Amino acid sequence: MAVVKVLTEFWGDPENRTLAGYEKNGGYQGVRKALKMEPAEIGNVVKEAKVRGAGGAGFPAGIKWGFVPKDYTGPRYLCINADESEPGTYKDRYIMERDPHRLIEGAIILCRAVGIETFYIYIRGELVKAAKILEEAVKEAYAKGYLGTDVFGTGKTLHGTVHRGAGAYICGEETGLLNSLEGKTGQPRYKPPFPAVTGLFGKPTIINNVETIANLPAIFVNGAKWFLDLGVSTAGGTKLYPISGLVERPGIYELPLGTSLHDIIYEYGGGIAGGRKLKGVIPGGASCPVLVPEPSEALRKYLHEGLPRMIRGEEKLVRFEGRPEWKRPENPTEIDVPMDYDSVPMIKSMLGTGAAMILDDQTCPVHTALRITMFFHHESCGQCVPCREGTGWMEKLLHRFEHGEGREGDEDKLFAMASRIEGTTICALGDAAAWPVQAFVRKFRHEFEEHRKLGRCPYPEHTVRPSPLYIA
Amino acid sequence: MALSKNAVAAIEQAKTRYPPDQPQAALLPALHIAQAEVGWLPLEIQEEIAGLVGVKPSHVREVVTFYTMFKDHPVGRHHIQVCRSVSCCLRGADKLAELVQERYGLKPDSMPSADGRFSLELVECLASCGSAPVVQINDDYHESMDAKTLVDTLEKL
Numbered sequence: 001m002a003v004v005k006v007l008t009e010f011w012g013d014p015e016n017r018t019l020a021g022y023e024k025n026g027g028y029q030g031v032r033k034a035l036k037m038e039p040a041e042i043g044n045v046v047k048e049a050k051v052r053g054a055g056g057a058g059f060p061a062g063i064k065w066g067f068v069p070k071d072y073t074g075p076r077y078l079c080i081n082a083d084e085s086e087p088g089t090y091k092d093r094y095i096m097e098r099d100p101h102r103l104i105e106g107a108i109i110l111c112r113a114v115g116i117e118t119f120y121i122y123i124r125g126e127l128v129k130a131a132k133i134l135e136e137a138v139k140e141a142y143a144k145g146y147l148g149t150d151v152f153g154t155g156k157t158l159h160g161t162v163h164r165g166a167g168a169y170i171c172g173e174e175t176g177l178l179n180s181l182e183g184k185t186g187q188p189r190y191k192p193p194f195p196a197v198t199g200l201f202g203k204p205t206i207i208n209n210v211e212t213i214a215n216l217p218a219i220f221v222n223g224a225k226w227f228l229d230l231g232v233s234t235a236g237g238t239k240l241y242p243i244s245g246l247v248e249r250p251g252i253y254e255l256p257l258g259t260s261l262h263d264i265i266y267e268y269g270g271g272i273a274g275g276r277k278l279k280g281v282i283p284g285g286a287s288c289p290v291l292v293p294e295p296s297e298a299l300r301k302y303l304h305e306g307l308p309r310m311i312r313g314e315e316k317l318v319r320f321e322g323r324p325e326w327k328r329p330e331n332p333t334e335i336d337v338p339m340d341y342d343s344v345p346m347i348k349s350m351l352g353t354g355a356a357m358i359l360d361d362q363t364c365p366v367h368t369a370l371r372i373t374m375f376f377h378h379e380s381c382g383q384c385v386p387c388r389e390g391t392g393w394m395e396k397l398l399h400r401f402e403h404g405e406g407r408e409g410d411e412d413k414l415f416a417m418a419s420r421i422e423g424t425t426i427c428a429l430g431d432a433a434a435w436p437v438q439a440f441v442r443k444f445r446h447e448f449e450e451h452r453k454l455g456r457c458p459y460p461e462h463t464v465r466p467s468p469l470y471i472a
Numbered sequence: 473m474a475l476s477k478n479a480v481a482a483i484e485q486a487k488t489r490y491p492p493d494q495p496q497a498a499l500l501p502a503l504h505i506a507q508a509e510v511g512w513l514p515l516e517i518q519e520e521i522a523g524l525v526g527v528k529p530s531h532v533r534e535v536v537t538f539y540t541m542f543k544d545h546p547v548g549r550h551h552i553q554v555c556r557s558v559s560c561c562l563r564g565a566d567k568l569a570e571l572v573q574e575r576y577g578l579k580p581d582s583m584p585s586a587d588g589r590f591s592l593e594l595v596e597c598l599a600s601c602g603s604a605p606v607v608q609i610n611d612d613y614h615e616s617m618d619a620k621t622l623v624d625t626l627e628k629l
Contacts, residue, residue: 085596
């Protein structure tokens with residue numbers, strides 16, 4: 001069965017980034033249909049299509065929009081989260097560079113549904129090229145009357161601005177983003193109040209990821225059922241899976257939500273680089289606990305007996321509409337997990353951004369854990385003590401291991417440190433730093449011990465050549 | 473030292489994109505404009521921007537030191553940023569960083585070379601993991617880099 005492409009279909013067309021090229025490819029048709037509907041109806045379509053947030057949390061988009069107080073009469077805002085910085089993740093950047101008008105069209109639909117008159121695209125500062133392309137696209141949309149004071153001749157106002165960040169992972173956390181947009185340091189806020197009630201400049205604000213919003217136009221062209229049937233019964237649509245690391249063909253693969261991690265790596269990604277063996281996969285960006293090719297009883301139970309009732313009342317087994325030919329494996333390993341929002345948590349990891357990083361049998365898990373921890377230590381905003389200090393301590397301890405100076409009991413110490421960061425911070429960065437470390441210690445404990453006993457890292461230096469990027 | 477008329481006008485223009493009672497929202501755009509002109513953000517410039525967007529100089533300083541892209545010290549004409557996160561590391565980014573350090577006598581995150589040509593920074597994920605390793609030189613991404621291509625690229629600058 002041919003795979004339907006919702007987002008990547010026109011990425012190969014260089015004209016697609018202009019308004020005229022996008023319209024030639026069928027663009028700005030979804031918004032025309034949506035603008036004929038009542039705002040509440042738009043929200044219902046999105047709920048019915050089961051659009052889930054693609055920035056990492058997987059929260060249902062239509063439900064999020066419903067949190068904006070109905071009786072509030074002042075200004076409301078949309079902040080498009082384009083602060084893509086999670087290691088492994090590079091999908092939003094390509095949407096913005098190759099299909100910027102799809103994002104703007106989605107934003108117009110969203111703003112109509114929630115009664116918003118101003119949106120900001122918060123793009124990470126390093127993405128200078130993407131920001132320029134977006135600015136050009138916004139300008140074109142104004143010139144054509146798709147943005148401005150009479151959007152598509154409806155008499156409604158909608159203003160859009162590209163706002164560049166300046167190098168801080170934490171600004172991808174929604175309330176960190178709000179503070180940053182307000183001209184402050186990007187330190188996250190306490191929740192509640194949630195941004196939908198008290199957000200940007202203290203007004204109700206919706207924050208959605210680039211990929212989430214870019215999905216909207218196609219839903220209004222083809223219908224909610226079409227979109228839902230592309231994915232799984234708990235989440236509609238396709239997903240961009242940007243894969244990297246030691247895979248033969250790293251790249252962005254747009255596939256039905258729920259495609260198994262195994263298929264993404266072997267069927268599409270061409271297997272492990274250089275024909276080597278797989279050691280593990282970080283499934284959805286650096287914060288997701290690593291998965292290993294070992295049999296998983298939890299996954300077998302989930303695939304054959306279904307979700308625990310407390311999570312989904314209406315049905316037990318998740319259906320994979322986008323790939324009806326898929327057979328549930330009899331004795332799955334963790335790598336057989338379907339990559340959707342509800343399946344990956346069944347084996348104590350997360351879909352995250354769907355950005356799998358592949359580690360081969362020559363990759364040192366201690367070194368990988370160290371790099372991940374260096375990232376979170378560097379990016380901790382410094383607001384909460386457990387995260388600010390704990391990430392640094394974990395980095396020091398991992399550094400000690402990697403350089404052969406680990407001491408008896410350090411594995412447990414490391415695990416305990418991670419556990420004391422988990423759940424003790426204002427935002428999820430603390431958890432995001434703790435979970436991968438816990439998983440590496442749990443799943444590769446013998447390798448930590450080996451480092452300690454040998455007094456050095458047993459792995460030779462890694463030599464894997466750079467690879468070009470594939471898009472399919 | 474002061475900003476040019478054009479830069480001040482660009483900052484005033486940036487303020488119009490935010491609600492009239494929220495001029496401080498233009499702080500990040502203002503700092504980008506200033507840094508593009510001056511190359512980095514000396515204290516006098518930070519103070520001038522504080523006046524333009526209506527915040528205290530200490531607030532500007534706090535913001536400048538929080539975000540990695542804002543520089544409170546000079547950088548080279550070609551600022552070389554090598555990604556050190558997982559995917560780039562797996563594809564040989566550390567070797568590239570070593571090469572740049574040895575060949576041009578640079579230390580990461582410190583002052584530029586004596587002729588002001590290059591400076592080096594080890595950065596976290598640049599969202600280019602599929603075409604790793606990536607080296608960002610000023611605003612431009614150089615993807616799927618190997619040692620030879622990197623040296624060739626740098627020698628042409």
